[in-house]
Amino acid sequence: MAPDALNTQTHDVRLYTPEDPLVFTRGGQIDEVTVRYETYGTLNRERTNAVFLCHALTGDAHAAGQRAGESKPGWWDALIGPGKPVDTDRFFVICPNLVGGCQGTTGPGSVNPATGRSYGLDFPILDMRDFVAVHRRLTATLGIPQLLAVMGGSLGGMQALQWALDAPQDMAATIIIAASSRLTAQNIAFSAVARDSIMGDAGFADGHYRETGTSPDTGLAVARMMAHITYTSEGALGQKFGREPQNDGLTPGFGVDFAVESYLHHQAEIFLDRFDALSYLYLSRVMDYFDPFADQGACRAITRHPVPALVCSFTSDWRFSPAQSKRIVARLEQAGVPVTYLEVTPGVGHDSFLMPIPEYADLVGTFLAHALEAR
C-alpha cells in the first residue's frame, strides 16, 4: 500500500497559548500546548465521517501507514487503511498524541518556555478529563461539528468512555476496547512498581535527566518489560517462545539464555528509542485514578444522549479482563445506552486489541459503517 493511499497528514497545532492556557482538572496550567496529530482518509463534504482514535499508554499519533525509514507501520495499521475495517476510503481518522506524551505533543519532557528547562515533575498531574478537553478543542479546531465516533483501546478506551460520559453530543457512536472503568489493585500495583523502577533509577535525576544528560534507561526498560509480560497471555508467550534457548542452549549464566529473554530485551530497546520516562509516569497515573462511575452524576449526560457503544474485550487479557469490560457494559446499559458487547476468544492477551482478529476487526468496521449510515 502506497502511503498516499492513506492520505496521511501529520500536523502540529498550537491549541493553548499564554492568553488562553490549558488549565488542568486537578490544578495547575501550561501556557503553551502544541498537539501533534495524524489523519488518514478524507473528511467528507458533510463532515460526518470523522473518527477520533485515542491511543494507549505507550502509543502515539502514528496509528497507520509506514514512513520511509520506519521498521514497522503505525500501531493500528492492521485495522486502518483502504478496504480495512476502519476504511480510509470511507472514514476520516484523526489520531493525536496525548498531552503529557512524548511524540510531538507538549508533555513533561517539553521545554518550559518560562524557565528554559524541561518541565519534569513540575508538569501538572493529569486527569482523563484533560485528555478529553484537549481533544475536544482539537476537534473544534478541525471544524467538525460532531464526530462519527470516538474510539480507543486500553487507556484510549478509557478516554473514549470519559468523553462519551461527559460530552456524548460530540459523537454519534463510541468504541471502547480492552478498557476498564476502575483499575484493580493488581493493575495499580504493576504500574506502581514500574514507576518505582523509573524514579529509583539514579539516571532519573528527579525528572531533570535532560538537563543532567543522564537517563533512567534501566528503570524504564524494566518497567516496559514487566508491562509487556502483563500485556501478553501466558499461553501466547509459551507458544511463541516456550523454553527455547537463545544461543547454543545450555551454558547458564545471567545473560540472555532463553529466547524469551532476548525478546524482552528487544522490546525494551525499541521502547527506549521512542518513549520517555516522565510520560510513562504521568500517563500511567491517569489510569490509576480513573473511576468515572464513582461520580454519582457520571451518566447524566449520556442518559440524555444515549450514544451507541461497542465494548470489546478479550478472554486472554488478564491485565484488563472481560470482567472489567462487563462492568462498563452494565453501567452504560443502566444509563439506557444501547451497548453491543463482544468478547473475543482468540487472542494473545491485552495486546490482542492491536491485532486484526477477524471477528473483532470486522465488528469494529461494521459498527462504524452502521453509525455512518444512520446519520
Added chain:
Amino acid sequence: MAPDALNTQTHDVRLYTPEDPLVFTRGGQIDEVTVRYETYGTLNRERTNAVFLCHALTGDAHAAGQRAGESKPGWWDALIGPGKPVDTDRFFVICPNLVGGCQGTTGPGSVNPATGRSYGLDFPILDMRDFVAVHRRLTATLGIPQLLAVMGGSLGGMQALQWALDAPQDMAATIIIAASSRLTAQNIAFSAVARDSIMGDAGFADGHYRETGTSPDTGLAVARMMAHITYTSEGALGQKFGREPQNDGLTPGFGVDFAVESYLHHQAEIFLDRFDALSYLYLSRVMDYFDPFADQGACRAITRHPVPALVCSFTSDWRFSPAQSKRIVARLEQAGVPVTYLEVTPGVGHDSFLMPIPEYADLVGTFLAHALEAR
C-alpha cells in the same frame, strides 16, 4: 507457644573443606561450604521421624518459631509445631538454608577465603542437583539412614522432586507443593526482568557491592515487589486493598497514593533487610533451568523405588498453576509412583502454600502420619 515447645535448634555445619570441596553440577567448586540449618522436634530413637523441609526462593532455614526481637515467626510456623499438621511432638523437622543463599549458608555474598573478597559473580552457577547433593550430605552428617519425607513448596517443591527422582531411597515419602517441573516462558520472563532490575542498578557494581559499599536496593526492591504481585491472586489483592487510598485520599502524585502501593513498599523494605541481591540471581536461575523430565532416564530410580508422593496446588496460583502440578503428577504416575493430588480452591495465589488452609494443612499432616505409621 514457648520457643522450647518446638525444641528449636540452630546449627552451622561445615560440610565441605579444601580437602573435600563442593564440586558443582555445571562446573566450578567451592572449597569451604558451611550450611546453616534449624531443627524442630526430636529425632526418635529409631531415627525414622525426620522430615526434611526445603525452602522457597526467598525463604531460609528459619521455618518455625519466633525468637526474641523478631516481628513474626518463621515462614511455615502455621504448619510446624506441637499439635500442628507437621507435629513436632511426632516429627523431627530439618530445614537448611540453601547453598547460594544468604542466611548463614555459603553463597555468592560470602567471603572467598582465597581472595578475601566476596565471591560475587565468580560463585559457580547452581543447579537443583547441587541443592540435593548438599542436603544429602547434611542428612548423612546427622546420621539419618532414611528420611521420613522430603518436602517443600515452590522452589522447595522443585528440589523435593529432584531429590525424589535422583535418590528416592533416601525417603519414605515426598510432598511437592505449588511447584513446577519446567517453568513457562512467562515464569522465566518475570524472573529475567527481576534479574535485569538488580544487575542494572548502578549499586550492583558487577556483584561486588560489598566491596564498593553500594547496594542495588532499588533493583532488588523492584524485583521483590514485582514478584510479590505475581505470588498473589488478583482477587486477594483486590479484597485486601481494592482502590483504598493510603492517606487523605485524592491528592495525586507519584508517591504512595493507594494502600496497595504502601503495602508493596513495606514488603520491599522487609525484604531488603533480610535478602541479598546475588542470592536472588543465583537461586532464581536454578528454577529457570529446572527441567528434570527432559532427561530420558529421569524416572529410572523412582520407578525402582516408587516413593509415595503428595502433590498440592492452588487454583488461585497463576504463577505456578495447577496445570504445572498436574504435569508432575502425570509424569510420576507414568513411572508407577503412587501419587495423591490435591488442588485447593481457597487461597490467595502462589503464596497460599505458606498458609494453614485446613484441607491442605490437614492433608500434609495426615500424609506424614501415614508415612510414619507405614514404616
